[in-house]
Amino acid sequence: MSWRRGGSADGVARRWVLLLCVGSFCLGLLFTNRMWTLPEASEVAIPNERRGKESELITGDCSIRQVQGKHDYSNMLRTSDTHLDAQEASRKLFLIGIELASCRTLDKTIANLETELSATRSLQDSFLNGSPVSEEYKASESTGRRKYLMVIGINTAFSSRKRRDSIRNTWMPQGEMRKKLEEEKGIIIRFVIGHSAISGGIVDRAIEAEDKKHGDFMRLDHVEGYLELSGKTKTYFATAVALWDANFYVKVDDDVHVNIATLGNILSKHILKPRVYIGCMKSGPVLSEKDVRYYEPEHWKFGEVGNKYFRHATGQLYAISKDLATYISINKHVLHKYINEDVSLGSWLIGLDVEHIDDRRLCCGTPPDCEWKAQAGNTCAASFDWKQRYLQLCAEHLGGS
Template sequence: MSFKSKTEQSSRSFVSKKWTFLLCLSCFCAGILFTNRMVAVPESKAIMRTTAVEAEKLKLISEGCNLKAKGEKHVSKDIIGEVFKTHHAIQTLDKTISNLEMELAAARAAQESLHGGSPLSEDVSRVGSSRKRKYLMVIGINTAFSSRKRRDSVRATWMPQGEKRKKLEDEKGIIVRFVIGHSATSGGILDRAIEAEDKKHGDFLRLDHVEGYLELSAKTKIYFATSVALWDADFYVKVDDDVHVNIATLGETLVRHRKNPRVYIGCMKSGPVLSQKGVRYHEPEHWKFGETGNKYFRHATGQLYAISKDLASYISINQ
C-alpha cells in the first residue's frame, strides 16, 4: 500500500511540473508577443507623425521657394518694363530735339535767303505751302554747266517729266531735282543757258553757290541745307548725274529705315593708292598713305547716298 501511494504521488508531481512548465512557456511567449505589439504601435505612430511633420515642413519650404521665385519674376518684369519706358522716352525726346533742329535750320535758311535776296527766296515763296506736306525723300542730282547730255539722259530714263513728275511728288512723296549753283560771272552765258533749260523743264534747284570742282563738298552741304529749308522729308538723297537710279528700289530701301534716327545709307569703297605719275587718278600726296602699294582707308563713296532728316538738319545748322 505504501509503495502504491508513493507511485501515485510521484506521477501527480510529474504531471503538475509538466503543466507548470508548459504554462510558464505559454505565458512567456504571450508576454513577448504582447510586448512587441505594444512597442510596434507607438513606433509606427511616431514615424507617421514625423513623416507628416516633415511633409508639412517641405510643403512650407516649397511654397516659400515658389513665393520667392514669383516675387523675383515680378521684380524682373517691373525692371524690364521700366527699361522699355525709359528707352521709349529717350527716343521721343531725341525725335523732338531733331524736329526742333530741323525747324530752326529751315527758319534760319529762309531768313538768310530773304535778307540776302538770293534766288532761294523765290524757291521759298514757290514751295512755301508745300512745307506742310510730308515727303518720303528729296533726290538732288548733282550736275554741272557742261553736263547737258547727262541731264538729257537722266530725263529720258529714270527721271519723270511734266505731269508724271508732279504725280510722283503728290502720290509717292518723292521730289527729284537737278542741283546746280551759279558761275563765277553772275548772269553770264552759263547761267543764262541753265535758266533757259529750267524754263523748259522746270526740274532745277538753284543754289546760292559758285560752281567749281574744288567746291563740291561745300555745294553738297548747301544742297542739304537748302532742301531741308524747302521740303519736309524723311530722307535727302545726293546722286551724281552719271548714275541711273531705280526709284522704286531706293524708296523700298529707305522706308525700312524710316523710324531709325540719324541714318546714313550709301556705299563704302577702297582701292589702291596710285603713286605713278601720268596715270589716271594719280595721287600727288601718295606718301601720306604709307608705302607704295597701300590702299585708301575704307570710306563712303559720294556717287549715291541718303541721309535722314535729322542729319540734314545738323548739316544745315553746322555748315
C-alpha cells in the same frame, strides 16, 4: 527863442547832418536811377496772407527769394536813425546803390545773352524746321511743312545738257507726272547746279532758259568747278534741308540710272533709324602720286604710304537721313573738304554715331549686269552708265520708274 540864441553851433551840426543825408540820398538815386518806396514797418513784421508769399530783392543776391525773417532796407534805415550816425547811414546807402547798380548790369547782360541764344536757336530752327526760301514753296510756310520721303539731287554741270535730257527721257518724270510723284509719293527730284565764276554769263543764262522750260533745277549759291565738288555737296544738303523736310536726302550723278521705286523701297526699310548713311561702301587706296587720277593732296593725314581710306560710300549715289543732312547744314562752315567728294562726306560722318549701310543694289553695272540681277529677283536701284549708250536699254530691263 532859447534855441536860436544858445544853440547856434548845434544848429550848424544839424544842418550838416541834413545835407549829408540829402547828398547820400541823391547819390543813391544816381546809381539806382529809380525811387524806392519803403514799406511800412507793420507790412514787414506781420505780412498778411495775400503778401505772405511775395518775393523781395535781398542785398548781396540778384535773384528773387522768399522773405523769411530777413530785414529789408527800411529796417536798415530805421536802425541808422536810432543807432548809427549820419556817416554810417550814408555809407550803407552808397553800398546799396552800388550793389543795385551791379545787379542791374548783370540783369542786362543776362538779357542780352538770352536774346543772342534765342537768335541762335531761331537760326538753327530755320535748318531743322525751316521756312521755304523759294517762291514755289512760300505757301507752305503758313500751313506747315509737308513731310517727304526723299529728295533726290542729281549733280550736273553746265556742259551736261545731253545727260540731263537723257534722264528726262528715262527715269525722271516730267510736268504733271513729276508733281504727282511729289504729292502722292513724297519724292522730290531736281538737277543740282550752281553758277559760273562770272555770274550771269552765257552758261548761267542757258541754265535759266532750260529751267524755265522744265522747272526741274535746284540752283545753289556755289561756284561750279570740278575741284569744288565737296563744297557743292555741302551746299546741296544745306539747301535741300531748308527747302524740303524729308526723311532722306539722296545725291546721284547725272550718268547714273535710278529705279525710283526700288530706291524708295530700300530707304523705307530704314525710315525709323535716326542716323543712317546708305550706299555702296568701299575703302580704296590713298593715292599720293600727283600724276594719277584721284590724287589725294592730303595723303599724309591718312598715315603711311599705301594706306586705305576709311569706309565710305561711292560717290555715284548715296543717301543720308535727315539728322545727318541737318548736321552738315549747320556745321558746313567748319567741315573740312578733301579733294574727293565721297571721301569728304565719309570724313564728316566717320566720327558720329552713324549706321553705315552697304547695299550693293545701289551700284549695279551697265547691261548685262542689271539684267542678270533683275532676272534673279534682286532689282537694282541704280546702275552706272559711263558712256550713256546703254541708259535706255537698262531702263527697260529695270522696269522703269
